[in-house]
Amino acid sequence: xxxxxxxxxxxxxxxxxxxxxxxxxxxxxxxxxxxxxxxxxxxxxxxxxxxxxxxxxxxxxxxxxxxxxxxxxxxxxxxxxxxxxxxxxxxxxxxxxxxxxxxxxxxxxxxxxxxxxxxxxxxxxxxxxxxxxxxxxxxxxxxxxxxxxxxxxxxxxxxxxxxxxxxxxxxxxxxxxxxxxxxxxxxxxxxxxxxxxxxxxxxxxxxxxxxxxxxxxxxxxxxxxxxxxxxxxxxxxxxxxxxxxxxxxxxxxxxxxxxxxxxxxxxxxxxxxxxxxxxxxxxxxxxxxxxxxxxxxxxxxxxxxxxxxxxxxxxxxxxxxxxxxxxxxxxxxxxxxxxxxxxxxxxxxxxxxxxxxxxxxxxxxxxxxxxxxxxxxxxxxxxxxxxxxxxxxxxxxxxxxxxxxxxxxxxxxxxxxxxxxxxxxxxxxxxxxxxxxxxxxxxxxxxxxxxxxxxxxxxxxxxxxxxxxxxxxxxxxxxxxxxxxxxxxxxxxxxxxxxxxxxxxxxxxxxxxxxxxxxxxxxxxxxxxxxxxxxxxxxxxx
Amino acid sequence: xxxxxxxxxxxxxxxxxxxxxxxxxxxxxxxxxxxxxxxxxxxxxxxxxxxxxxxxxxxxxxxxxxxxxxxxxxxxxxxxxxxxxxxxxxxxxxxxxxxxxxxxxxxxxxxxxxxxxxxxxxxxxxxxxxxxxxxxxxxxxx
Numbered sequence: 001x002x003x004x005x006x007x008x009x010x011x012x013x014x015x016x017x018x019x020x021x022x023x024x025x026x027x028x029x030x031x032x033x034x035x036x037x038x039x040x041x042x043x044x045x046x047x048x049x050x051x052x053x054x055x056x057x058x059x060x061x062x063x064x065x066x067x068x069x070x071x072x073x074x075x076x077x078x079x080x081x082x083x084x085x086x087x088x089x090x091x092x093x094x095x096x097x098x099x100x101x102x103x104x105x106x107x108x109x110x111x112x113x114x115x116x117x118x119x120x121x122x123x124x125x126x127x128x129x130x131x132x133x134x135x136x137x138x139x140x141x142x143x144x145x146x147x148x149x150x151x152x153x154x155x156x157x158x159x160x161x162x163x164x165x166x167x168x169x170x171x172x173x174x175x176x177x178x179x180x181x182x183x184x185x186x187x188x189x190x191x192x193x194x195x196x197x198x199x200x201x202x203x204x205x206x207x208x209x210x211x212x213x214x215x216x217x218x219x220x221x222x223x224x225x226x227x228x229x230x231x232x233x234x235x236x237x238x239x240x241x242x243x244x245x246x247x248x249x250x251x252x253x254x255x256x257x258x259x260x261x262x263x264x265x266x267x268x269x270x271x272x273x274x275x276x277x278x279x280x281x282x283x284x285x286x287x288x289x290x291x292x293x294x295x296x297x298x299x300x301x302x303x304x305x306x307x308x309x310x311x312x313x314x315x316x317x318x319x320x321x322x323x324x325x326x327x328x329x330x331x332x333x334x335x336x337x338x339x340x341x342x343x344x345x346x347x348x349x350x351x352x353x354x355x356x357x358x359x360x361x362x363x364x365x366x367x368x369x370x371x372x373x374x375x376x377x378x379x380x381x382x383x384x385x386x387x388x389x390x391x392x393x394x395x396x397x398x399x400x401x402x403x404x405x406x407x408x409x410x411x412x413x414x415x416x417x418x419x420x421x422x423x424x425x426x427x428x429x430x431x432x433x434x435x436x437x438x439x440x441x442x443x444x445x446x447x448x449x450x451x452x453x454x455x456x457x458x459x460x461x462x463x464x465x466x467x468x469x470x471x472x473x474x475x476x477x478x479x480x481x482x483x484x485x486x487x488x489x490x491x492x493x494x495x496x497x498x499x500x501x502x503x504x505x506x507x508x509x510x511x512x513x514x515x516x517x518x519x520x521x522x523x524x525x526x527x528x529x530x531x532x533x534x535x536x537x538x539x540x541x542x
Numbered sequence: 543x544x545x546x547x548x549x550x551x552x553x554x555x556x557x558x559x560x561x562x563x564x565x566x567x568x569x570x571x572x573x574x575x576x577x578x579x580x581x582x583x584x585x586x587x588x589x590x591x592x593x594x595x596x597x598x599x600x601x602x603x604x605x606x607x608x609x610x611x612x613x614x615x616x617x618x619x620x621x622x623x624x625x626x627x628x629x630x631x632x633x634x635x636x637x638x639x640x641x642x643x644x645x646x647x648x649x650x651x652x653x654x655x656x657x658x659x660x661x662x663x664x665x666x667x668x669x670x671x672x673x674x675x676x677x678x679x680x681x682x683x684x
Contacts, residue, residue, distance in 0.1 A: 007678045151668045157640035161606025239610045281679040
């Protein structure tokens with residue numbers, strides 16, 4: 001894992017003091033709320049429906065045990081005993097007092113964490129593959145490249161007042177576990193035929209009210225020009241992205257309006273200029289970072305055998321664990337989606353337990369996934385049963401990864417000042433209704449957003465649900481056929497929306513259509529793509 | 543026109559008010575020009591040798607195009623005064639300075655203590671720009 005040196009530590013410590021000063025000036029009335037807003041937002045502090053919400057950055061979703069323990073302690077000390085892991089691999093606290101926000105940042109800084117640029121119109125925290133460093137299919141570990149982006153983007157003087165927020169994701173395998181084509185910039189680290197490492201740039205994807213899949217604008221940027229290329233992409237956007245309408249201000253609109261070719265031409269021209277400016281960190285810096293992501297001390301020669309005699313354990317292994325590059329190890333997902341629970345929530349106590357288990361069983365490492373779960377990336381198979389027992393005894397052993405109960409949901413109208421409808425109760429009802437059949441249904445990614453901003457990624461769900469306000473009443477639209485994986489696609493609305501109970505019925509009907517029509521080992525998404533919308537419409541509205 | 547509040551230059555201030563980019567194109571003797579967010583800073587590059595003052599206007603602090611304009615001018619070798627005017631606030635000063643602004647004329651004068659803190663707060667920086675400060679990576683790898 002990355003370790004701060006004195007430079008990195010000084011940066012976050014200084015930020016704590018700066019923010020303390022900004023809060024003081026606000027509380028003393030030297031600055032207006034309008035002037036304070038962008039400052040607190042660049043520290044991830046939102047004013048929500050009931051209280052301040054603080055979003056804490058978890059760079060590329062990687063945490064140490066000590067960091068996870070601190071997140072649990074913060075939940076108990078400053079919040080109501082829980083936190084919410086988000087689709088950006090971050091954590092949010094929903095009941096924060098402005099007066100205490102700087103103290104929280106100081107606690108975070110003590111474990112090399114921060115809330116820098118977790119909101120605002122700047123480059124946000126970079127996300128990545130939750131199995132980075134463990135996945136059998138990766139070209140390299142993508143996280144050193146994400147860390148390079150973290151440092152480059154932190155307090156970037158030119159890109160702190162962009163037209164709109166800017167999200168980047170980095171992966172290094174062909175299987176996309178980070179939805180890179182739905183980001184402002186998605187980077188795939190690749191190896192070319194000559195064996196050299198480079199970066200493929202996908203620019204202009206996104207969800208929100210105008211979902212778009214990012215085109216590839218350059219399939220291979222040499223790795224020693226990688227940051228310079230990103231800078232060129234951002235400069236063209238900062239200069240020419242629309243600022244007249246916040247709903248048309250994301251880079252996807254610029255790329256769409258200019259066209260991929262013209263945007264690429266402008267980026268390449270800016271890139272050629274910036275190459276003369278010597279802004280690229282030397283490869284020695286990348287090597288310094290890479291050394292900190294070296295493999296942990298895996299034991300060699302371990303057996304891949306597992307005792308599967310406990311059927312509940314066997315089910316959890318099959319559903320929640322994925323192959324590891326190292327024989328005798330496995331990557332295990334801790335579901336934060338208990339049946340009827342709030343997707344992504346964990347209590348302070350659960351966070352400390354996960355921290356302890358990481359220390360004991362996973363080389364002190366955890367990952368947050370964009371599907372709002374936690375991964376222990378490096379578990380010895382011989383320890384897996386003991387790990388599962390500890391999880392199961394504490395409500396963390398739900399065996400539903402990628403099943404219908406593994407719902408992504410935004411906080412919705414229960415917390416969010418932008419929402420039009422509640423997301424959490426809908427997720428809870430669907431989870432309760434369908435959990436008994438989830439094994440039979442198989443992989444089904446269900447995603448719920450409480451408004452058109454799409455924080456719950458409804459466009460990319462095999463089944464997506466969008467909450468809208470219809471004449472003062474919450475109404476839910478159903479979408480089918482989205483995907484955020486390498487076969488990225490956007491869902492299609494089935495037709496008129498439903499009320500809260502109606503949407504639960506509608507989801508169940510959609511699963512029934514699938515079960516009646518599936519052939520062989522088709523997933524819900526495959527069947528939908530084969531048979532199309534008509535049979536679903538017939539069942540829903542016929 | 544707002545007063546200059548902070549100046550990080552030793553030369554004599556230019557008294558001329560900046561003309562618009564359009565007017566500048568027609569006035570071959572103008573030494574000062576004022577860029578609005580929608581103007582292309584690169585249009586000035588052929589004329590940098592005769593410019594002594596470039597004002598960059600921030601009508602609202604959230605419009606960040608002026609940051610790119612400033613860097614582009616400095617990257618092109620402009621050595622004259624680069625003045626940030628308009629909705630310039632304390633918490634933008636560091637970023638503006640790093641992008642090459644060396645004179646600040648905020649519409650509403652800033653608290654001098656807050657501003658001094660802002661200018662000096664961050665001892666180190668992650669990115670190289672043309673402001674002469676070495677990036678952290680260059681210190682790490684000497």
